[in-house]
Amino acid sequence: MFVDIAKIVIKAGDGGSGRVSFRREKYAPNGGPDGGDGGRGGSVIAVVDDGMRTLMDFRYKTKYIAEPGEDGGKKRMSGKAADDLIIKVPQGTIIRDIQTGKVLADLKDNGQKVVLASAGRGGRGNQHFATPTRQAPTFAEKGTSGVERTISLELKMLADVGLLGYPNVGKSTFLAATTQAKPKIANYHFTTLQPNLGVVEAIKGKSFVIADIPGLIEGAKEGVGLGLDFLRHVERTRVLIHVVDISGIEGRDPYEDFCKINAEVFGYNEKLAKRTQVVAANKMDLLFDKELYHQFEKQLTDEGYEVFPISAATGEGVDKLLARVTELLDTVEVEALIDESDYFVETIDTSNEKDIKYFMDNETYCVEGDYIDRLLYSTNLEDIESLRRFQNALKMSGVFEHLRSMGIEDGDTVRIFDLEFEFYD
Known part of the structure; x- marks a missing residue:
């Protein structure tokens, strides 16, 4: 699992x-x-x-x-x-x-x-x-x-490249054809139920890790399908390969699919809108009217995207796409996933007073806190020197002054955990 x-x-x-x-x-x-x-x-x-x-x-x-x-x-x-x-x-x-x-x-x-x-x-x-x-x-x-x-x-998986796209557009086939990964492949939605990783070496001596991100459909950022479960794995990637089914054999428009998936990804994390993205127009071997590809290519080229016609099943155009991605990885800087302001900073409070809690229980003044607990534990209540040290520590910590500000008077009861005593200034 x-x-x-x-x-x-x-x-x-x-x-x-x-x-x-x-x-x-x-x-x-x-x-x-x-x-x-x-x-x-x-x-x-x-x-x-x-x-x-x-x-x-x-x-x-x-x-x-x-x-x-x-x-x-x-x-x-x-x-x-x-x-x-x-x-x-x-x-x-x-x-x-x-x-x-x-x-x-x-x-x-x-x-x-x-x-x-x-x-x-x-x-x-x-x-x-x-x-x-x-x-x-x-x-x-x-x-x-x-x-x-x-x-x-x-x-959040450590992958250089993430594969985006609707279910059944050929992402798993692309991963299997370009790496040694063995993802489950079948002709129905959500065949991939977990992210799959593979290593690609398109240019000798240069390799990168690629991840197939499953479960993306419209509404993914709100949890529809498997989207929220896996969108987090896109965040560490430096380059995105957006795979679309250019053949349209399932009756969907490839450009609309492209826009909808990007809307989900960018809506999940706005930083991803700045991530370098190339488009893989897959299943070219099943496209009979090449004019449909040229229209699609022009639409995305006008928007600033690089488009590569490929067939993951036959290998057509795959090497050219991977070579370009390798070149992009050499130029794209690694963006910090977490801002410095998001990190937890542990502060060590050396003030005893801030560690002390004061409250009323009916007419009893109650004093508690880790510092008071340690102080009481280290006090021998039957030894006058130990008691004197205890009282002096309470005074130096501002306990008596705080109790006075709460309105305590001589003869009022103070409780420190299970110990009760009468207060006299």
Whole structure:
């Protein structure tokens, strides 16, 4: 099964927590703090695998979670960092963050890799919090959480040339005649149910990849037929070969077909209107009135298109067409598929205040957030030094000032997760 779009959830591993520990040896029964640091969690990394052709694997597994780092140990022993989680994807995969719609990566080269979700860092053990006035800290840091996000994967094939045209105009026959590809060929619409790739060498030493894009009919950009499923594969191509049935044996006008297909392609992505396009007037061997071809050629030549009379079945005119396409590929620049503004830019917020959430639950003032969670976790509520550090951190983070702006008064209740206390200025 050819699958070219998928949606999955990824979660980087959380960092391990720091350890609260003290040296307890024969000759140092009251030794200092020796709690080790927590290990880093595993990141989620996408890697291009040249052996993959579709996104089918993601149809059956939709959640990828990296391992967390180990907690710190005694005797200043740091916890083990977790291995990164590697996700293999085919060449040409574009990965987006669902929430923002921004592009995380456009993976075009074999072996290319990118971090999709960064791991949480390990928390510091209590050895780091010893001071001349606090020689036995009874608290440590909690590791930070790994990034979690829902992402979409979209495969846009890496082809130099795309074949356009109505079903049954001979695109698959053309591909089979010019490459080693073996597409299914039959005399009915939508014989081709997935994009087919082939390699063409019209001029010795120069080759290019060509893709047969199936399912294009009028209304394709709105999802009629198979259009929306496969129009995305046209976007990476540099040159388009528009195949029309010049014989008209199915009762359709070749010029009208040409205009309708272009309207669908350009309507899907306006950038494609600027793509270099040549026209292959196919099935010349079935055309008895050559004047019909000359009329068609004049119409398109007047619009700036090059037209080549061919017969994919007999090979007539095919070499000339392919030689011209090879020449065009030498002159056409590769256009960036994605604008710089479309890329996701991960910002690291070093401000504790922006990480804190405030809300009311009846008459209780509630304070939450990742920073507050880590701070509370690293606080020993039975130790006066640890509590003093906790209160000072809240003050420095602007929590008390924000609560005052909300109208809190002495004696009002404040809840931080499951901890409740009365506020006194």
